[in-house]
Amino acid sequence: MPRRAWGSFAPRGAVHRRRRPLGGRIQYGPCRARVARRAGAAAPAGHRSVRQRARAPARRAGHARELNERWLHVTGCRFEDALDDGWLSYVHSDDREETVKTIRWAAEGHAPFTLEYRLRRADGEHRWVIDHGVPRRSTDGTLAGYIGSGVDVTELRTVQKALLESNALRSAIFGSVYGHVAAIGRAGAIIAVNDGWRRLAEANGVNPDSVSVGANYFDICQRVTGMTDGDARRALAVVTGVVAGDRERAQLEYSTRTSDGVRWFDLSVEALRRAEGGAVISHVEITRRRYAEDEARRQRDALAHALRVTTLGELAASLAHEINQPLSAIVMNAKATARLLDAGATVTDDIRGALRDIAADGTRASEIIRRLRVLLSKEHLPGRTVDVKELVAETTSLVEYDLRRRGIDIRSVHAAELPAVSVDRVQLQQVVLNLLVNAIEAIAAAGEGPCTITVTTAARGADRVEIAVADTGVGATSTDLERMFEPFATTKTNGLGMGLSISRSILRAHRGTIWATVNADRGLTLHVELPIEGDSGA
Numbered sequence: 001m002p003r004r005a006w007g008s009f010a011p012r013g014a015v016h017r018r019r020r021p022l023g024g025r026i027q028y029g030p031c032r033a034r035v036a037r038r039a040g041a042a043a044p045a046g047h048r049s050v051r052q053r054a055r056a057p058a059r060r061a062g063h064a065r066e067l068n069e070r071w072l073h074v075t076g077c078r079f080e081d082a083l084d085d086g087w088l089s090y091v092h093s094d095d096r097e098e099t100v101k102t103i104r105w106a107a108e109g110h111a112p113f114t115l116e117y118r119l120r121r122a123d124g125e126h127r128w129v130i131d132h133g134v135p136r137r138s139t140d141g142t143l144a145g146y147i148g149s150g151v152d153v154t155e156l157r158t159v160q161k162a163l164l165e166s167n168a169l170r171s172a173i174f175g176s177v178y179g180h181v182a183a184i185g186r187a188g189a190i191i192a193v194n195d196g197w198r199r200l201a202e203a204n205g206v207n208p209d210s211v212s213v214g215a216n217y218f219d220i221c222q223r224v225t226g227m228t229d230g231d232a233r234r235a236l237a238v239v240t241g242v243v244a245g246d247r248e249r250a251q252l253e254y255s256t257r258t259s260d261g262v263r264w265f266d267l268s269v270e271a272l273r274r275a276e277g278g279a280v281i282s283h284v285e286i287t288r289r290r291y292a293e294d295e296a297r298r299q300r301d302a303l304a305h306a307l308r309v310t311t312l313g314e315l316a317a318s319l320a321h322e323i324n325q326p327l328s329a330i331v332m333n334a335k336a337t338a339r340l341l342d343a344g345a346t347v348t349d350d351i352r353g354a355l356r357d358i359a360a361d362g363t364r365a366s367e368i369i370r371r372l373r374v375l376l377s378k379e380h381l382p383g384r385t386v387d388v389k390e391l392v393a394e395t396t397s398l399v400e401y402d403l404r405r406r407g408i409d410i411r412s413v414h415a416a417e418l419p420a421v422s423v424d425r426v427q428l429q430q431v432v433l434n435l436l437v438n439a440i441e442a443i444a445a446a447g448e449g450p451c452t453i454t455v456t457t458a459a460r461g462a463d464r465v466e467i468a469v470a471d472t473g474v475g476a477t478s479t480d481l482e483r484m485f486e487p488f489a490t491t492k493t494n495g496l497g498m499g500l501s502i503s504r505s506i507l508r509a510h511r512g513t514i515w516a517t518v519n520a521d522r523g524l525t526l527h528v529e530l531p532i533e534g535d536s537g538a
């Protein structure tokens with residue numbers, strides 16, 4: 001194998017200009033004077049600016065023999081300095097060995113080569129260059145050298161690197177997302193799944209590959225659920241709605257019957273923002289959360305019921321009086337009627353009036369008992385439409401005797417237009433009753449001064465309603481305003497400290513709020529705010 005010397009860059013023409021090339025064409029070749037001269041004489045159009053040595057000593061592979069103006073300009077190197085292996089000092093030291101090795105290796109087999117290395121620019125910055133070397137042969141078939149063309153690919157590499165990183169990041173995020181996640185195309189073909197998705201398949205004794213990339217999501221749904229129950233159909237409708245472009249995203253909690261019993265899932269679907277459409281579907285199992293929520297609701301209802309019973313027990317005297325009043329009136333009217341009839345009176349207007357009063361008082365007494373029965377029952381009636389003014393009036397009637405007995409004046413200030421709210425009637429009544437009892441007790445504790453309770457109802461914005469109970473009682477310090485909602489926080493000898501705490505949990509279940517404020521003159525105001533569509537069923 002003859003010893004060879006190697007030449008260097010020449011301009012690359014249009015392609016380079018378009019890409020704002022760093023280098024140009026490089027010519028490598030046996031560096032005997034004969035070859036150098038011939039290369040110079042035969043320089044094609046693109047090589048016009050090549051400067052070459054008339055005579056060059058024999059060199060080893062990788063030695064430059066010709067360099068174009070562009071290469072010299074970009075590197076800021078003098079022609080003389082770049083010749084031989086001078087140009088290599090512009091190649092990054094980490095890439096130098098590999099560069100020379102590749103050129104030598106290619107030369108052994110007279111093969112073309114493609115190299116990537118960093119080349120130092122005149123301003124000192126290293127730029128990534130793809131250098132493609134094409135062998136040139138002498139007329140006798142021996143290797144005359146190479147012509148290499150360099151293209152600056154720094155930006156391309158930066159973009160490629162960012163793309164790779166972003167892809168790696170995306171697939172890492174996708175793979176590790178909580179729940180069972182699949183990305184599907186417009187027709188339902190699965191294009192990606194996460195680890196959770198495969199694990200779910202394994203747990204169900206299904207080969208994960210049969211429900212992964214390439215399978216059809218809708219076919220799997222059909223196979224797994226049989227689409228027999230309403231929840232499965234609703235879930236499918238949510239997915240198809242998003243895939244069809246009806247909406248950007250959707251969410252649904254659904255249950256499905258399995259061999260282990262009923263399992264709950266939180267389904268969320270997000271449209272894929274790409275021309276081909278599709279969606280990312282995630283199923284997160286929430287069975288345990290649902291059971292915990294159900295249990296919490298049962299406990300809250302039981303506690304609320306116990307408190308209602310306790311409160312009504314405390315109001316027993318008041319309620320007995322409320323029932324006793326119409327009963328006494330009935331007795332009196334009945335006796336009077338009997339006397340009139342005994343005296344031989346025919347049916348007069350007096351008798352008719354007395355009988356009507358008897359009927360009205362009987363209705364009043366049975367109405368009080370009906371309300372009591374409702375409050376004492378464990379009935380849970382979520383989502384009924386409730387007229388707030390009526391509910392306030394009904395609840396106030398339960399404490400009327402106490403109010404009168406203590407000389408407390410009660411006022412109701414109702415908004416003219418108040419939308420009905422969708423709540424559990426008994427529970428909202430319990431909240432208002434708690435507030436009224438607290439207000440009465442606060443006024444009683446104050447012992448002197450004005451004795452007034454003002455119940456205000458008002459619409460708050462377009463979709464909320466507020467009930468406020470203001471009293472002229474003992475009031476509270478600003479630090480106590482929050483503490484009073486904690487369980488067992490009480491300042492009363494006979495208090496349990498659960499009234500406000502249970503009221504807050506009832507309101508939270510209805511997506512409502514309750515808070516207290518100090519009145520400007522005296523006492524507190526307890527505010528209850530509820531969305532019109534407040535019932536969560538929870």
Ligand SMILES: Nc1ncnc2c1ncn2[C@@H]1O[C@H](COP(=O)(O)OP(=O)(O)OP(=O)(O)O)[C@@H](O)[C@H]1O
Nearest residue numbers: 438439442475484490491492495496497498499500
């Ligand atoms: N209108 C009010 N004015 C002043 N303090 C109040 C008022 N309402 C509640 N509080 C304070 O908040 C505490 C907690 O009230 P909460 O209704 O939760 O429990 P309670 O009334 O003490 O007992 P119960 O469980 O029987 O209702 C009360 O003990 C009282 O100190």
Ligand SMILES: [Mg+2]
Nearest residue numbers: 434438499500
């Ligand atoms: Mg209370």
